[in-house]
Amino acid sequence: MSAPKPRVLLFCDWYYPGFKAGGPIQSCTNLVKALAGEYQFFVFTSDRDLGDESPYAVPVNQWVPGAFGEEIYYRSPGRLGRNEFKAILDYVQPELLYFNSMFSIHYTILPLIYLGKQMGRYKLVLAPRGMLQQGAMQLKAGKKRIFLFLFRRLGWDRKIRFQATDQQELADIKSWFPRAELMLAENIPNRLESKPVAPLKEKGRARLVFISRVHPKKNLHYLLELLGSVDHGGTLELDIYGVADEPDYERRCRELAGGMRDNVQVRFMGPVNNRLVFDTLRSYHFFVLPTLGENFGHAIFEALTSGKPVLLSDQTPWRGLEQIRAGWDIPLSDREAFLGALETIILMDDNEYGYWSQGAFDLAVAYLAQAGYGDKYKKLFS
Secondary structure, three states: OOOOOOOEEEEOOOOOOOOOHHHHHHHHHHHHHHHHHEEEEEEEEOOOOOOOOOOOOOOOOOEEEOOOEEEEEEOOOOOOOOHHHHHHHHHHOEEEEEEEOOHHHHHHHHHHHHHHHHHHHHHHEEOOOOOHHHHHHHHHHHHHHHHHHHHOOOOOOOHEEEEOOOOHHHHHHHHHHOOOOEEEEOOOOOOOOOOOOOOOOOOEEEEEEEEHHHHOOHHHHHHHHHHOOOOOOOOEEEEOOOOOOOOHHHHHHHHHHHHHOOOOOEEEEOOOHHHHHHHHHHOOOOOEOOOOOOOOOHHHHHHHOOOOOOOEEOOOOOOHHHHHHEEEEOOOOOOHHHHHHHHHHHHHOHHHHHHHHHHHHHHHHHHHHHHHHHHHHHHHOO
């Protein structure tokens, strides 16, 4: 008779069937799918998608079976109580608690507070998910710095193992928690086994796609400002997919989009379900995301594995892109370089685009070849 699997209690703000929160949902879902044969997962999460007022069509506030052998507790809104948290621990009897956020009130901070002196009874793993990056820390910086100070003062950093998903995140975590135990385990992405047929790329015409939240961190307004000033004689189209959960910021972006010249078309397409991302990417030439910070970027990888060259800021782990003709990673301070890349994109013909499309796909293949997810996550959870 085989030994029982170690029990992992995973805390995350959103989980499938949600999709509007993007990468965090993919990170958790793909983790559970990949390691279901080694661990028994219990997922404690909210009962609705990002920004939704109504819950999913699932039983709430009880444990229900998931699609990958896990059990899921879809929790109704409201403050997480100490007794509720204790009941979850009593039911699961976990060996390991995994937190999928640095700053989540209900799915990281309150559980850690309630654990208190019991922290030593469990293995604890926390994945900051890029929230300690310099760009991400600029948003609500005061509150975040106070929390991180208290985090250290309480000694939590010495009781938790931190997961970094790239070398930059290792450095970010060390800068805030120099005494913490760190381990590198990359995100597990969705992928395609073969490169899709690339759409015809005419010189003087380009179709761009942005797939991410319409949120200040994703820096969409910066891209729209660039499109409004790029000097070209061709036709440029940008379609924006993603939930808009900051009304003032969405309004700002829509105003910028409405001020474009006739040869620049911008459309807001709304959120796209994770299951439809690959189909959505198929008809576009380039993926664009001038983000303030990503620890991985699931949509970036999905674009690369779809053979879409990417135009990014230098605040992601995807670097050195232009040298391998997979895209561009440019400092946000260098607007002229961004404008130059956009002009190159517009003027590229189909023959040249074929090389860049293959370069993007080859980068995705190379990333998967060196990842070694299974061994790294076993070490992380050991």
